[in-house]
Amino acid sequence: xxxxxHRSSGxxxxxxxxxxTASLALAACGGGAGAQAPAGSPTSGGKATIAVxxxxxxxDPQQVAxxxxxxxxxxxxxxLTDQNPKTGExxxxxxESWDISPDSTAFTFHLRKGATFSDGSAVDAAAVKxxxxxxxxxxxxxxxxxxxxxxxxxxxxxxxxxxxxxFKQPNAQFLQATSTHSLGLLSPASVxxxxxxxxxxxxxxxxxxxxxxTPNQSVVLTKRAGYSWGSSLWKHKxxxxxxxxxxxxxxxxxxxxxxxxxxxxxxxxxxxxxDEAAFKGTNVVLQARSNPGVVFNLGFNHQRxxxxxxxxxxxxxxxxxxxQIVDTVYTSQTKPATSILxxxxxxxxxxxxxxxxxxxxxxxxxxxxGWVRGSDGIYAKxxxxxxxxxxxxxxxxxxxPALELIQQxxxxxxxxxxxxxxxxxxxxxxLASGDFDIYWSNLTRADPDILRSSYSTALANNYRLPASxxxxxxxxxxxxxxxxxxxxxxxQAQQLIVDSYDVVPVVELTTVLAHSPKIHDVTYDASxxxxxxxxxxxxx
Amino acid sequence: MTRYLLRRTGLALGVLWAAFTASFVVLYLIxxxxxxxxxxxxxxxxxxxxxxxxxATYGVDExxxxxxxxxxxxxxxxxxxxxxxxxxxxxSSILDALPSTALLAGTxxxxxxxxxxSLAVVATGTESRWARQVLLALPPxxxxxxxxxxxxxxxxxxxxxxxxxxxxxxxxxxxxxLPAVTLALPIGAVIAQILAxxxxxxxxxxxxxxxxxxxxxxxxxxxxxxxxxxxxPALTAIGLLVGQLLAGSVVVETVFARVGxxxxxxxxxxxxxxxxxQGIVVFGALVFVTANLLVxxxxxxxDPRIVSTPPISRRKVRT
Numbered sequence: 001x002x003x004x005x006h007r008s009s010g011x012x013x014x015x016x017x018x019x020x021t022a023s024l025a026l027a028a029c030g031g032g033a034g035a036q037a038p039a040g041s042p043t044s045g046g047k048a049t050i051a052v053x054x055x056x057x058x059x060d061p062q063q064v065a066x067x068x069x070x071x072x073x074x075x076x077x078x079x080l081t082d083q084n085p086k087t088g089e090x091x092x093x094x095x096e097s098w099d100i101s102p103d104s105t106a107f108t109f110h111l112r113k114g115a116t117f118s119d120g121s122a123v124d125a126a127a128v129k130x131x132x133x134x135x136x137x138x139x140x141x142x143x144x145x146x147x148x149x150x151x152x153x154x155x156x157x158x159x160x161x162x163x164x165x166x167f168k169q170p171n172a173q174f175l176q177a178t179s180t181h182s183l184g185l186l187s188p189a190s191v192x193x194x195x196x197x198x199x200x201x202x203x204x205x206x207x208x209x210x211x212x213x214t215p216n217q218s219v220v221l222t223k224r225a226g227y228s229w230g231s232s233l234w235k236h237k238x239x240x241x242x243x244x245x246x247x248x249x250x251x252x253x254x255x256x257x258x259x260x261x262x263x264x265x266x267x268x269x270x271x272x273x274x275d276e277a278a279f280k281g282t283n284v285v286l287q288a289r290s291n292p293g294v295v296f297n298l299g300f301n302h303q304r305x306x307x308x309x310x311x312x313x314x315x316x317x318x319x320x321x322x323x324q325i326v327d328t329v330y331t332s333q334t335k336p337a338t339s340i341l342x343x344x345x346x347x348x349x350x351x352x353x354x355x356x357x358x359x360x361x362x363x364x365x366x367x368x369x370g371w372v373r374g375s376d377g378i379y380a381k382x383x384x385x386x387x388x389x390x391x392x393x394x395x396x397x398x399x400x401p402a403l404e405l406i407q408q409x410x411x412x413x414x415x416x417x418x419x420x421x422x423x424x425x426x427x428x429x430x431l432a433s434g435d436f437d438i439y440w441s442n443l444t445r446a447d448p449d450i451l452r453s454s455y456s457t458a459l460a461n462n463y464r465l466p467a468s469x470x471x472x473x474x475x476x477x478x479x480x481x482x483x484x485x486x487x488x489x490x491x492q493a494q495q496l497i498v499d500s501y502d503v504v505p506v507v508e509l510t511t512v513l514a515h516s517p518k519i520h521d522v523t524y525d526a527s528x529x530x531x532x533x534x535x536x537x538x539x540x
Numbered sequence: 541m542t543r544y545l546l547r548r549t550g551l552a553l554g555v556l557w558a559a560f561t562a563s564f565v566v567l568y569l570i571x572x573x574x575x576x577x578x579x580x581x582x583x584x585x586x587x588x589x590x591x592x593x594x595x596a597t598y599g600v601d602e603x604x605x606x607x608x609x610x611x612x613x614x615x616x617x618x619x620x621x622x623x624x625x626x627x628x629x630x631x632s633s634i635l636d637a638l639p640s641t642a643l644l645a646g647t648x649x650x651x652x653x654x655x656x657x658s659l660a661v662v663a664t665g666t667e668s669r670w671a672r673q674v675l676l677a678l679p680p681x682x683x684x685x686x687x688x689x690x691x692x693x694x695x696x697x698x699x700x701x702x703x704x705x706x707x708x709x710x711x712x713x714x715x716x717x718l719p720a721v722t723l724a725l726p727i728g729a730v731i732a733q734i735l736a737x738x739x740x741x742x743x744x745x746x747x748x749x750x751x752x753x754x755x756x757x758x759x760x761x762x763x764x765x766x767x768x769x770x771x772x773p774a775l776t777a778i779g780l781l782v783g784q785l786l787a788g789s790v791v792v793e794t795v796f797a798r799v800g801x802x803x804x805x806x807x808x809x810x811x812x813x814x815x816x817x818q819g820i821v822v823f824g825a826l827v828f829v830t831a832n833l834l835v836x837x838x839x840x841x842x843d844p845r846i847v848s849t850p851p852i853s854r855r856k857v858r859t
Contacts, residue, residue, distance in 0.1 A: 051708060057626030057807065140578040140594040196627020215626065215633070216807065217799040250708050250797040251806075254692055258700040259708045393580070425572030425812050428580040432588055 044241050046537040048519060051250040051265040058199035059213050061184045062131075063141040067511070068269060070181050070529050072219040072247040077184025077204035080109055080128070082231035083176060083446055083526035085289070088346025090175050093231040094123055094185065094205070100481040104170040109178075111161045115229040117187035117205045123229075125163035129155040130191045132165060135183070139195045147453060148177035170479035172486060173449030176346070180446075180527060205229070207240040207533045219247040234533050235521070241536035260284060260514055266537065267515040267522060272397060276331050276512070283517045288333035289524045290508040292345035293445040294454060295337040296402070298390065298438045298504040303464035306388055307437060311369040312415075313501035316388075317355065318362035319413035320406060322506060329402045331512050337505035340451065340497045344508075344528065347448040347477075349491035351498040355505060359413045366414065379414040387416035392440040393427040402507065403440060431462045439463075442509050446526040448490035452478050455497060463503070470496045548836065552829035559825035560615060563818050564608055570812060573600045574624040577811045598624055600814075611818065620819035625811040630819035633804060641800035644719055644792065645785040651724035653778070656731030663732075664739040665762050676736060682729035687788055691722040691795035708797045719796040723788045727781050734777050738770035745769070771842060779835035783828050 052068040061073035080095040095109040115123035132155045135145050151168045158164055167174065177183055187203035201210050207230060208221035227239045248265060250256045257275045259265040261282065271279075271286070279286060298316065300307035307313070322336035335343060339351040363373075371379040371386060379386040390407075392399050400421075407417045417438075422430055430436055439462075443450050452474040453459060457467045473496060476489035497503060511528040518539035523531045572580075575594045595601035602610075614621060620630035656679070663675035698718060699707035705718050742748065743766050751761050789802035801820060808816035 055807075057623070057628075139597055140575050143579050146590075194627075196622065199627050214799065215628070215636075216803045217797075248708055248797065251794045251803075252688075252692070252797070255695055255707055255795065255797065258695065262700045262703065262707065264699075264706060264708050395580075423570060423572050424580050424810070425570070425574075425577035426580075427572075428576050429572065429591070432591065 040538065042236065042241055042520065042534070042536040043538070044239075044536070045243050046241075046539065047244040047246070048242055048267065048532075048535065048537055049246045049248055049265045050267040051248050051256045051259055051269070053249070053251055053253070053256070053270040055216050055219075055249045057215055058141060059210060059219060060141075060186075060195075060198040060202050061181045061204070062135055062145050062186065063138060063195060063199060064181075065141070065144050067529065068249075071269065072221065072245075074181040074184070074206075074525075074529055075208040075221055075245065075532050076202065076206045076210050077181065077186065078115070078123070078206050078229065078231075079180065079184050080111075080178040081175065082233050083179040083346075084233060085344070085446075085524055085526040085528075088446065088526065090179060091232045093179070094229065095178075098175070100172075100175065102481060104172040104174075104479050104481045105168070106164055106166045107174055107178075108158070108162065108164040111163070112229060113161060115205055117185075117189075117203050118209045118224055119187050119189055119203045121187055121189065122160075123185060123205050124160045125157040126160070127185060127188050128163045128165075129157055130188050131183075131185050134191045141195065141199075142182075144180070145182040148174065148180070148182060170475075172478050172481060173447045173452075176447040176449075181529070208245060211244070216249055218249065221245045221247070230533055234531075236534060240533050242532065245532060257514075260516060263516070266519045266539070267513060269511075269513050271331065271512040271514050273329070273331050275514070279514055284514050285517055285519075286333075286512060286514050287522070287524075288331065288510050288512040289528045290335055290342045290344045290510050291442070291444045291528045292342050292348075292447075292526065293450050294340060294443040295342050295505045296440065296442040296507045296509055297337070297340065298406070298440060298506065299463050300438055300503060301434055301436050301464055302466060302502070303434060304437055306386070307464075309369075310500060311365050312386065312388075313504065315362040315365050315413065316410060316415055317501050317504045318358045318365070319410050319415055320504070320506065321357040321409055322355065323357075324409070325402055325405050326507055328405055329398050330507065331510060333512060334510045335508045337507055339494050340503060340505050341448060341494055342508040344446070344526075345448060345450075346446060346526075347487040347490040349487075349494045351494060351505075354498045354501075359409075362413045362415075371414075373414050377411070377414055378416045385416060386414065387418065388437040389418045389420050390438045390440055391420045391422055391427075391430055391436040393422040393424045395424055395427075396509075399440065406506070432460070434462070434464055444509070444527060448486075448493070449478055451490070451493050451497070455493075455502065465502060468496070470502070548833055552826075552833065555829050556822055556825050559821045560612065560818055561608075563821040564611070564814065567812055567814050567817060568604060572812060574598065574812045574814060575600055577813075578625065600624075611815070615818070615822065620822070621815040623808070623813050623816040625807065625813045625816070630815050633816065634801060634819055634823055637799055637801045637804045640798060641786075641789050641793070641802060643716065644723060644798065644800060645782075645789060647716055647720040648723035648727065648785060648788075649778070649782075651720055652728035652731055652781075655724065656728035657735060657774075659728075659732040660735035660739055661762065661767065663736055664743065665759070679729035679733040679736075682725050683733075685725070687722060687726060687791045688795050690725055691719070691792060694718045694722060695795070715796075715798075719792045719798060722795070723785065723792045726788065727784060730777060730781060730784075731774055735770060735774040738773045739766055742766040742770040768842065772839065775835055775838060775842070779832040782831040783824070786824050786827065 052071060054068045056064050056066045056069040058064050059073055061077050064070055064073055078094050080093060081090045082093040083090055094111055094115055096112045097110045099108045117123060136149050136152050151171055153166045153168050156164045184204060190198060190202040201213055207224055207227045209224050211220040211222040213219050223240050223243050225239060253272055253275060256268045257278060260268045300313055302308050326334050326336050338355060339348055341348045366379050371381045374380050390403060392403055403419050407419060410417045431439055455465060455470060456474045457465055457471055470493060473489050473493040477486050477493060480486040480489060515522055518537050520536050521534045523534060525531050575598050622629055623633055659675060663672050666672050695707045698704045705714050748761055748766060751765050789800055790805055793800040793802035794806060805820050808820060
């Protein structure tokens with residue numbers, strides 16, 4: 001898992017946190033669980049405190065990749081476009097319209113007039129150009145933006161309100177990328193600063209301005225007066241409602257949950273199943289959305305004999321009971337995987353049929369292929385046991401219990417899975433070096449092109465897939481500027497991946513947050529990250 | 541005295557160098573490096589070539605010995621470089637986090653000395669055998685409680701239920717109470733245990749009998765004679781407990797969402813941010829040796845006989 005990292009340093013404390021919050025839950029007055037209080041009409045003013053689990057040490061949206069930090073930095077910057085979380089459609093924000101060349105190599109944006117950065121400089125074509133030119137030189141922290149701009153050729157200022165961005169190869173995902181926080185625009189004064197200087201604070205054109213940043217403690221945002229160039233998706237015009245938003249870093253999940261119920265914080269992130277149980281019967285509002293992109297999956301190394309065997313891959317998929325995994329390990333809003341892409345991803349195509357649970361069929365497949373079940377219950381062939389190692393890292397607290405259950409389910413069907421925990425810091429190089437049988441991970445991205453990054457043999461090809469029809473389908477979805485044709489190619493790619501069990505999709509990661517009934521209209525964007533422009537409070 | 545100070549200073553420098561080297565070695569034994577820690581939180585892992593370019597940018601591709609030499613040379617000039625993760629100067633990162641941790645640890649130490657000391661004095665001074673046994677059972681109990689659990693229970697009761705103290709983002713006195721008590725508890729317990737033990741044996745010493753014979757009251761003997769002599773082992777322990785204070789701040793600052801050196805340590809280790817971790821380790825070692833040096837200097841005040849016994853350091857447990 002990458003961009004959607006939920007760090008839950010306090011997993012060991014779960015029993016205590018449960019105890020602590022459960023007693024509060026009993027004491028709290030009733031009210032429908034998860035029911036939004038009658039809203040009334042939005043009012044301007046007030047403050048909100050949002051408790052998040054971690055601080056990445058950087059407040060430059062172009063450089064940050066962890067959810068907890070994206071939540072705050074997203075509010076400082078505007079993007080060229082926005083993406084409708086319901087339809088996946090790209091809609092105007094700073095750009096009123098755009099033209100894309102038929103081969104998806106040139107993108108011309110027509111900017112709205114009158115938008116300014118909070119230092120007074122204009123949001124114009126020149127500002128877009130300096131942002132993109134600089135973005136490709138950013139360092140290690142800026143992995144997201146680097147991926148979005150791969151193959152970047154140049155930006156050309158046509159006139160003050162028109163800029164053309166061109167690429168060396170077809171790059172259809174770039175349009176969606178312009179809607180993300182990573183391509184949020186910074187003031188030309190902030191752009192040329194060093195990576196490190198930008199981490200301490202940047203100037204954007206967003207509805208909130210960075211007030212103060214204290215590492216490991218808080219990010220304070222204040223309302224931008226006179227703001228009037230919000231996304232076309234937002235409910236109201238003009239400035240944001242909230243005067244001030246404080247993102248408070250609270251690493252301990254039990255303390256985050258308690259602080260919400262004691263009123264010290266208004267919104268909390270990284271809700272675990274144990275917190276959810278404690279909130280039942282209280283007036284705390286829970287909201288959830290699946291993260292778009294590649295679902296949590298068992299990704300085979302196709303260069304290893306067992307990973308290259310389609311029977312083994314299919315048998316493992318049939319051995320799993322995805323619903324049981326969801327019910328046991330994840331929050332109640334979590335969905336089992338129904339494709340390699342999560343259901344919230346634009347151009348998602350359901351592949352439910354291929355992802356059923358049928359342990360008997362799994363055994364039959366293996367027997368037909370010559371595998372014999374040994375006295376220990378594990379299949380073997382030619383003296384070789386059906387045993388695979390699953391490598392994973394603890395970037396999210398649910399990884400371990402989920403994999404332990406998967407291990408049990410597989411063992412019941414005669415497949416031995418060994419779990420190998422990796423340091424977060426070594427996971428990238430393990431994946432790149434191919435030193436794994438199966439790699440457990442997910443990827444958050446609201447565009448089907450995430451499949452090409454992961455599974456095209458023309459790119460990194462970490463899973464060592466052999467060249468196949470899949471490459472053509474992935475290339476087609478990257479090249480076609482016609483959304484209908486693109487969706488067709490994306491659907492074909494999903495079907496090819498799932499039908500051949502190149503990877504075994506398991507569960508959709510779900511972003512859950514909880515907030516007090518005083519807070520209204522905290523919305524998720526298409527990437528399942530929060531947007532606070534329309535958020536208002538009745539609590540003052 | 542000069543020779544003694546030189547010896548102690550030389551030893552302190554040795555400890556600092558060892559701490560610096562050990563942190564470097566340990567961080568290299570963990571798989572991965574700071575650049576990988578950064579890219580592993582991103583959508584699309586960079587290619588091998590890109591990874592190599594980034595490693596070169598951040599200087600983690602050079603041979604170990606070169607990196608070690610460069611860092612040591614810079615450290616000798618008081619420069620611990622910039623954090624790889626955040627780009628901030630290590631020295632200023634530590635200095636920014638320091639006041640909060642110093643206040644926390646200082647308050648906790650005072651609470652521990654006053655609380656642990658009082659407990660020991662009262663327990664050994666009481667005439668009720670029953671009360672003494674109950675009181676002496678408290679320190680082992682306190683030592684065995686996990687710090688994070690104590691912190692969570694205190695937050696639950698005093699923040700969430702009673703609303704007396706803030707649980708998150710606490711500043712000022714009200715925000716200091718719960719974390720300081722949490723941190724003081726295990727340290728106060730150790731002080732109480734040691735002091736109670738040495739007070740008990742001091743009360744059996746001949747000079748106590750002599751003082752009693754001279755008609756000195758029970759309380760007078762206890763506080764003026766026995767405590768003074770029994771304080772030495774406890775004082776030595778305080779020097780060592782300073783290390784435990786710093787270690788405890790990691791847990792306490794995380795539970796109470798406080799800024800400080802402890803949280804900075806967690807951040808640095810997680811990200812394998814070698815410059816940051818080395819800066820913190822050397823800083824921690826500096827605090828530790830300074831505290832123990834101060835303890836050594838206080839010894840002669842409590843026990844004048846020590847001045848005439850030259851190599852004091854031998855009397856102490858080496859660390």
